[in-house]
Amino acid sequence: MKEIEFLSEISAKDDGKKIAMHGWVKDIRDLGGLKFLLVRDRTSEVQVTCIKGKTSEKIFSKVSNIPRESAVRITGVVKKTNKTRSGVEIIPIDIDILAKSESPLPLDMVKESSVDKRFDNRFLDLRRRKNTLIFIIKSKMFKYAREFLDKKGFIEIQTPKIVSVGAEGGATLFPLVYFDKEAYLAQSPQFYKQMMQSAGFSKVYEISPAFRAELSHTTRHVSEFISLDVEMSFIDGIDALMDLHEDLIIYMFKKLKENHGKELNELGIDIKIPKKPFPRMSLKEVEKFTKKHASISVGAELGTEEEKLLGELVKKKYNHDFVFVTEFPWSARPFYHMKDGNITRSFDLLYKGLEISTGAQREHRIDILKKQAAERNISEESLKYYLQCFKYGMPPHGGFGTGLERILEKLLNLRSVKEAILFPRDPDRLVP
Amino acid sequence: MKEIEFLSEISAKDDGKKIAMHGWVKDIRDLGGLKFLLVRDRTSEVQVTCIKGKTSEKIFSKVSNIPRESAVRITGVVKKTNKTRSGVEIIPIDIDILAKSESPLPLDMVKESSVDKRFDNRFLDLRRRKNTLIFIIKSKMFKYAREFLDKKGFIEIQTPKIVSVGAEGGATLFPLVYFDKEAYLAQSPQFYKQMMQSAGFSKVYEISPAFRAELSHTTRHVSEFISLDVEMSFIDGIDALMDLHEDLIIYMFKKLKENHGKELNELGIDIKIPKKPFPRMSLKEVEKFTKKHASISVGAELGTEEEKLLGELVKKKYNHDFVFVTEFPWSARPFYHMKDGNITRSFDLLYKGLEISTGAQREHRIDILKKQAAERNISEESLKYYLQCFKYGMPPHGGFGTGLERILEKLLNLRSVKEAILFPRDPDRLVP
Numbered sequence: 001m002k003e004i005e006f007l008s009e010i011s012a013k014d015d016g017k018k019i020a021m022h023g024w025v026k027d028i029r030d031l032g033g034l035k036f037l038l039v040r041d042r043t044s045e046v047q048v049t050c051i052k053g054k055t056s057e058k059i060f061s062k063v064s065n066i067p068r069e070s071a072v073r074i075t076g077v078v079k080k081t082n083k084t085r086s087g088v089e090i091i092p093i094d095i096d097i098l099a100k101s102e103s104p105l106p107l108d109m110v111k112e113s114s115v116d117k118r119f120d121n122r123f124l125d126l127r128r129r130k131n132t133l134i135f136i137i138k139s140k141m142f143k144y145a146r147e148f149l150d151k152k153g154f155i156e157i158q159t160p161k162i163v164s165v166g167a168e169g170g171a172t173l174f175p176l177v178y179f180d181k182e183a184y185l186a187q188s189p190q191f192y193k194q195m196m197q198s199a200g201f202s203k204v205y206e207i208s209p210a211f212r213a214e215l216s217h218t219t220r221h222v223s224e225f226i227s228l229d230v231e232m233s234f235i236d237g238i239d240a241l242m243d244l245h246e247d248l249i250i251y252m253f254k255k256l257k258e259n260h261g262k263e264l265n266e267l268g269i270d271i272k273i274p275k276k277p278f279p280r281m282s283l284k285e286v287e288k289f290t291k292k293h294a295s296i297s298v299g300a301e302l303g304t305e306e307e308k309l310l311g312e313l314v315k316k317k318y319n320h321d322f323v324f325v326t327e328f329p330w331s332a333r334p335f336y337h338m339k340d341g342n343i344t345r346s347f348d349l350l351y352k353g354l355e356i357s358t359g360a361q362r363e364h365r366i367d368i369l370k371k372q373a374a375e376r377n378i379s380e381e382s383l384k385y386y387l388q389c390f391k392y393g394m395p396p397h398g399g400f401g402t403g404l405e406r407i408l409e410k411l412l413n414l415r416s417v418k419e420a421i422l423f424p425r426d427p428d429r430l431v432p
Numbered sequence: 433m434k435e436i437e438f439l440s441e442i443s444a445k446d447d448g449k450k451i452a453m454h455g456w457v458k459d460i461r462d463l464g465g466l467k468f469l470l471v472r473d474r475t476s477e478v479q480v481t482c483i484k485g486k487t488s489e490k491i492f493s494k495v496s497n498i499p500r501e502s503a504v505r506i507t508g509v510v511k512k513t514n515k516t517r518s519g520v521e522i523i524p525i526d527i528d529i530l531a532k533s534e535s536p537l538p539l540d541m542v543k544e545s546s547v548d549k550r551f552d553n554r555f556l557d558l559r560r561r562k563n564t565l566i567f568i569i570k571s572k573m574f575k576y577a578r579e580f581l582d583k584k585g586f587i588e589i590q591t592p593k594i595v596s597v598g599a600e601g602g603a604t605l606f607p608l609v610y611f612d613k614e615a616y617l618a619q620s621p622q623f624y625k626q627m628m629q630s631a632g633f634s635k636v637y638e639i640s641p642a643f644r645a646e647l648s649h650t651t652r653h654v655s656e657f658i659s660l661d662v663e664m665s666f667i668d669g670i671d672a673l674m675d676l677h678e679d680l681i682i683y684m685f686k687k688l689k690e691n692h693g694k695e696l697n698e699l700g701i702d703i704k705i706p707k708k709p710f711p712r713m714s715l716k717e718v719e720k721f722t723k724k725h726a727s728i729s730v731g732a733e734l735g736t737e738e739e740k741l742l743g744e745l746v747k748k749k750y751n752h753d754f755v756f757v758t759e760f761p762w763s764a765r766p767f768y769h770m771k772d773g774n775i776t777r778s779f780d781l782l783y784k785g786l787e788i789s790t791g792a793q794r795e796h797r798i799d800i801l802k803k804q805a806a807e808r809n810i811s812e813e814s815l816k817y818y819l820q821c822f823k824y825g826m827p828p829h830g831g832f833g834t835g836l837e838r839i840l841e842k843l844l845n846l847r848s849v850k851e852a853i854l855f856p857r858d859p860d861r862l863v864p
Contacts, residue, residue, distance in 0.1 A: 022666045024825050042633050071827040101825040123821035126631035139588040156571040158658050160855050161641050164862045176608035179859045199558035201474050209593050226590050234454045385864030389555035392533040393456050395503040423592050427611045430596045432817030
C-alpha cells in the first residue's frame with residue numbers, strides 16, 4: 001500500500017494501486033445508489049466514489065453520516081477517470097474518521113462570512129482554497145526574497161524585538177515591563193541594522209516582526225507586521241538602493257511566476273514582471289503631475305488619497321505599477337535621514353498606489369546626526385548606544401524597509417493587508 | 433578602475449590592475465621607509481604597502497596618522513606577492529578617510545575584554561574575526577534549515593508575537609499594554625502552529641523570536657531567542673518527528689561543512705556529521721545509565737547537571753554528540769502533550785549535553801485535552817480560541833521546537849548562547 005502524504009501526489013499513473021490517504025471532508029453528495037465524498041487537503045481535492053453493491057455495506061452506510069470538515073483517513077484503490085478534474089477517483093476499502101467535526105460549523109464554508117467571524121474562526125477560514133493559496137504564495141515570496149539577497153552577498157541577521165528606545169518616535173510604541181525596567185517592542189530594526197554597518201558587515205537584511213501601536217482602522221495598517229529590512233555600506237546616494245529594490249521585486253515576481261503559476265492561476269492572478277527602471281519622481285514632480293489631474297495638493301508627504309491618485313496616474317502614463325518618490329523635505333522624514341539642504345536623500349516606493357517601502361541614505365557624520373536629533377528634541381541620552389557606534393569609523397550607508405504583506409496584498413489584489421496575515425493584530429483584535 | 437565590494441574579491445589574478453576598495457584600518461606598522469596598512473572587512477584582510485619615495489609624499493605622511501578602526505576608501509594597484517597570506521598587496525594611489533575613529537577605542541581589539549564591555553560595544557566586538565564568522569555561519573545555518581524544510585514540503589508561517597495567552601504557563605511571560613488590553617509576548621508559536629494543523633496546512637514551520645521572562649543568570653538562558661518550530665499532521669507517534677529532526681540536523685551540518693569549510697576552519701571547527709539514528713533512550717534507561725556512573729539521580733526531568741553527565745556518557749558509549757530522551761512523565765510536561773497512561777509521547781533532544789529541542793505528539797481529542805488542562809488548573813476561558821480549533825476535525829499531529837542559537841553555541845564551542853546572539857537580552861541587559 002502506498003502512503004499518500006498530500007493529495008496532489010495521486011495521479012492517473014497510480015491507476016489500480018492501493019493507497020492510504022488523509023484529508024478533510026469538504027462535501028458529500030448522496031445520489032442514492034452512488035455517494036461521492038470530496039476530500040481536501042492543502043494541495044488538492046480528490047473524489048471518493050462509493051457504489052451501492054460494490055462498496056462494502058458498512059462503508060456505504062457510514063459515508064452519509066460523516067459531518068463535513070471531519071478529518072479522515074481513507075484506504076482505497078485509485079481509478080483513472082475522465083469524470084473528475086484530477087483525472088482520478090478513489091474506490092474506498094475503508095474510511096476511518098480521525099476527528100469528527102461538530103456541526104453546524106461556526107463559519108459558512110461556501111459563502112463568505114463577516115470579517116470578524118472569519119478571523120475568530122481563522123482555522124476554518126484558512127481551509128478555504130483561496131486563503132490556503134495566499135499563504136503558500138506568501139511563504140514562497142519570502143523564500144525568493146531571501147534567495148535574492150543571499151545571492152547578492154547579504155547576511156541575514158536577527159536583532160532584538162525588546163528594545164529600550166524607539167526608532168520611529170514615541171507615539172506608536174508598545175510599552176512592556178522588562179523585569180524592573182521599562183522597555184518597548186521594536187518598531188523596526190533600524191538602529192540595529194545601522195549598528196551592523198559600524199560592525200563592518202555591510203550588506204545585511206532581516207525579515208522579522210515589527211510592532212506599531214497605531215490607532216488606525218484602515219485596510220493598510222496592522223499592529224504587527226513582517227518587515228523586510230535591508231542595509232548596506234559605502235553608498236554615495238540612494239540610486240544603488242533603488243536599483244537593488246527593483247531587482248529584488250523583479251526576482252520575487254519572476255520566481256513566483258515561473259514556479260507557482262498553477263497556484264497563481266487558481267487565484268486568477270497573472271503576474272506582469274515590472275520593467276526596469278521603475279519610474280522615479282521627486283515630490284515636486286509628483287505635485288505638478290497630480291495637480292494637472294485632480295484638486296489634491298501634495299504637502300510634505302503623501303497621504304492615502306495622494307498615493308492612490310499617483311498610482312493611477314503612473315499606471316496611465318507609464319503603464320507601470322511601481323513608482324519611486326524622492327526628495328522629501330527633512331521635516332517629513334526621520335532625524336537620521338541624510339540631508340542635502342532641506343531635502344533628504346530618501347525615497348518611498350509605491351505599488352499600485354500603496355506605499356510599500358521607505359529608504360534613505362543615513363547621516364553617518366556624528367556631529368550632524370547629533371544636531372539633527374537635537375532639532376527633533378530627541379535627547380542624546382536616549383540615543384546613547386546608537387550614537388556610540390558612529391564614533392569609531394561608521395561608513396556612509398543606507399537601506400530600506402519593506403512591508404512584505406503589503407506587497408502580497410497588492411500582488412494578489414486582496415481587500416486588506418490583514419488578508420495576507422494568518423492571525424492579524426489591530427486595535428480591536430488580539431485573538432486568536 | 434575596478435570597484436571592489438568585498439576584499440575577498442581581490443586576488444593575484446588582479447595583478448597590475450587599478451582598483452578602489454574600502455574597509456576598516458585594523459593595524460598600521462611604521463618601519464620608517466616602509467609603512468603597512470592592514471585593511472579589514474567582513475570577508476578578508478588586505479595589506480596596503482607604502483614605500484618612501486614611491487608612494488606620494490602626501491599619502492606616505494598621512495598614513496601614520498590614521499586612527500585604527502577608521503573607515504577608509506583606497507585606490508591603488510594590485511601587486512602579486514608571496515609576502516602576505518592573501519598573495520597580494522595594494523600599492524596605494526589615494527587614501528580617503530571616510531570616517532575617522534576616535535581613540536582610544538572603548539574596547540581592546542587585540543585582547544579580549546570583559547563580557548559587559550564587549551556587549552556594551554558590540555559594534556566593535558563584532559568586527560573581531562571570530563565574532564564576524566559566528567554570524568556568517570549562523571546566517572547560513574538558518575538558510576539550510578529553511579532549505580531542508582522547504583524541500584520536505586513544509587510551508588513557512590509567521591504567527592503573532594503579541595498574544596492574549598501564554599503557551600508555556602504564566603511565570604515566564606512578559607506583559608505589555610496592548611491599547612486598552614493586557615497582552616503578552618509569545619513564549620512560543622505552539623498554539624498557532626497547532627491551529628495551522630486544524631487549518632489543514634499540515635507541514636509548517638516558523639523561525640521567529642520567542643520571549644521568556646526567566647530570572648536566570650546562566651550560559652544557556654536568554655530572554656529573547658530564535659526558535660525553530662515545526663509541526664505536522666497525521667502522525668501516529670513521535671518516531672516520524674525524531675527522524676525528521678535528525679535529518680534536519682544532518683542536512684544543516686553537511687551543507688555548512690560542504691560550503692563553509694573555510695570559515696569553519698578559521699574558527700578551528702571540523703564538523704563531524706552525526707550518524708543516524710541518533711541514540712534514543714527512555715527517561716528510565718537514562719536513570720539506569722547515569723546511576724552506574726555518578727551519584728546523580730534523575731527525577732521527572734533532566735536538570736543541567738544530569739544533561740551534562742548524560743552527554744558525556746553518550747559520547748563515551750556511542751561516540752555520538754546527540755541523544756533523544758523519551759517517555760517523560762506527564763507531570764513534567766505541558767498539558768497538551770499526548771499521554772500513554774502517565775507517560776507522554778514526547779522527547780527532548782540533547783546536543784553535547786545541552787537540551788536543544790522538545791517535541792511531542794499533541795493531544796488532539798478535545799475531551800481529553802480539556803481534562804488535561806483542568807488537571808493543571810488552566811481555565812477553559814483562557815484557552816477559548818485554542819480549544820475552538822479542536823472541534824472541527826483536528827487531525828492527530830505533533831512537532832518540535834528547537835533553539836537554533838543553542839545548536840550554534842555547541843557546534844562552534846562557544847562559552848554561552850549569548851555569543852550566538854548579536855544583541856542578547858537577559859535580566860540585566862536591555863541595551864544596546
